[in-house]
Amino acid sequence: MTSTLPFPAAAPQPVLIVGAGLAGLTAAHVLLAAGMPVRILEARDRVGGRTWAVPALPAKGENDLLDLGATWGWAHHPYLLQLLGELGIPSFRQPSAGATAYQTRQGVHRLAQPAGSAGYRRFAGGAAVLCRTLAGRLPAECLQLNTRVTQLRLLVPGQGVAVQVEQGVATHTYPAAAVVLALPPRLVAQCISFTPSLPAALQQTLREVPTWMSHAMKSVVVYEQPFWRAQGWSGFAVSQTGPLTEVHDASPAGGAPGALFGFFAAPHPLRAAPLAARRAAVLAQLELLFGAPAAAPLAYHEWDWARDPLTSGPGDEQPPRSVPLQGPALLRQPAWAGRLHWAGAETSVSEWGRLDGAVESGRYAAAQVLRQLTTG
Structure with missing residues (x-):
């Protein structure tokens, strides 16, 4: 079934934002504050994009949410800090007191040095609280989930863009x-068609920009308490053997339940193994690192972003050979005579790939749209 869904004749056409992650929701927040009509189209059944938090213990509801996606901010992130202030969201320092565990093939070494995560900042409710809060402030009918954009068509001058979607x-x-x-550029190149075609240089740029976190896989293990602290461990570990290459204390600000999260090596053969095999390998490693209590968790969660088709495409499972400091200049410029704009952490000139970069890019794109539509 195919249909065209116009807005009421008296209403101006809205700005359509594709993607309800932090960049897209930030852009919507700015545009709505300026009085611009907005509609957000999101392919997932949730907001947040690569920010995603799940209940630590599902049977107990959403009292304690733990990040399976983007997690951290830092004190030198001005755009993120400004947004936190606007939304009234507090942050807290990631627990880092205690010894670092360093795992080699010869065993586990206890290093009396600060955790590598010292100074990292997290948010009650996980980083996804940013997107949930922004989405909660949207007008009714502004957000559509389960809506996948497949084609953009530039109309005759002055008529805007036709956006084809699948629901x-x-x-x-x-x-x-x-x-x-407001999507990863590679995903745009792979999943959306354009009429007329984008310039060759722009198409190449979209294909070449690495997708932040696309190769990442996170495991989160939940315990009744952060038992490792009583033993003098910080919960931070680095491993040469895996399967987790880096481990952090992921416990909520209140300290209970306890939680550890780690990044799977990329690539790693266990990532294609059954869930039970991965879980067993993770628990065996954590037991080696932090002792017998690690073998008896209350819950285990994981997510492989390389296998998420709404984040990653072919080739994204490999870590990038280098991480850009800034997004490409072409993705800071509008296309289609100012009708097509780019947002997302991969387009940022502040903290490329991070939460701060997503916020900066959303603000930048919104300001660009406002200039274009209010000055012609």
């Missing part, structure tokens, strides 16, 4: 005054 088995087309693509 289940149905296909719809929405009109837009302008479009902000």
